[in-house]
Amino acid sequence: MPTAIYAGSFDPPTLGHQELIRRASSLFSMVIVAVGINSDKSNLFALEERMQMLREISSELRNVEVTQFDGLLVDFARLRGATILIRGLRVVSDFEHEFQMSLTNRTLAPEIETAFLMATAEHMFVSSSIVKEVARLGGDVSKLVPPAVADRLKAKFKHG
Numbered sequence: 001m002p003t004a005i006y007a008g009s010f011d012p013p014t015l016g017h018q019e020l021i022r023r024a025s026s027l028f029s030m031v032i033v034a035v036g037i038n039s040d041k042s043n044l045f046a047l048e049e050r051m052q053m054l055r056e057i058s059s060e061l062r063n064v065e066v067t068q069f070d071g072l073l074v075d076f077a078r079l080r081g082a083t084i085l086i087r088g089l090r091v092v093s094d095f096e097h098e099f100q101m102s103l104t105n106r107t108l109a110p111e112i113e114t115a116f117l118m119a120t121a122e123h124m125f126v127s128s129s130i131v132k133e134v135a136r137l138g139g140d141v142s143k144l145v146p147p148a149v150a151d152r153l154k155a156k157f158k159h160g
Contacts, residue, residue, distance in 0.1 A: 001029035004084035004115065007036055007073050010050050011043045012149045014131055016123035018057045020088045023117060025061045032080055033058065037070040044132055044156065057146045074109035083112055090119040090127070 006024055010017060010033075024031045035050050045053070051066050058064040069076040077085060085105060087098050102114040119126075131144050135153040142150050 003030040003082040004028040005082045006086040007034040033066045034069045
């Protein structure tokens with residue numbers, strides 16, 4: 001079975017991310033969860049915090065590695081010997097952007113495939129942006145993110 005990369009900003013990791021990592025780990029011999037470094041993006045959590053949260057929520061999966069990358073994802077995939085890029089689809093509006101990225105990646109690296117995994121019905125509405133907004137306003141995010149992430153959000157926004 002090939003090695004796959006699941007890349008994103010994961011700011012913060014959600015239950016949807018965790019579910020996708022779990023499902024990917026059952027499909028591929030190795031899943032590299034790669035946190036992208038994007039200096040144009042303002043993140044709530046520092047890179048190391050996001051990586052630590054991802055390590056915590058995937059700790060029981062022996063074939064999952066969490067790391068960081070900078071630059072083109074296909075270059076990182078080649079460097080790591082990965083032949084599959086995992087992309088999650090939550091809603092129809094995700095598809096257009098992900099389809100464009102997939103075709104771009106295929107043009108740059110025809111030997112690397114993109115595999116789309118659909119979100120489960122219970123997580124399809126959850127996004128990191130929504131989670132941050134709910135947490136910022138003092139709402140309960142316990143049904144949206146793993147417990148360790150909920151604790152960090154609570155601390156970040158200083159809510160009860």
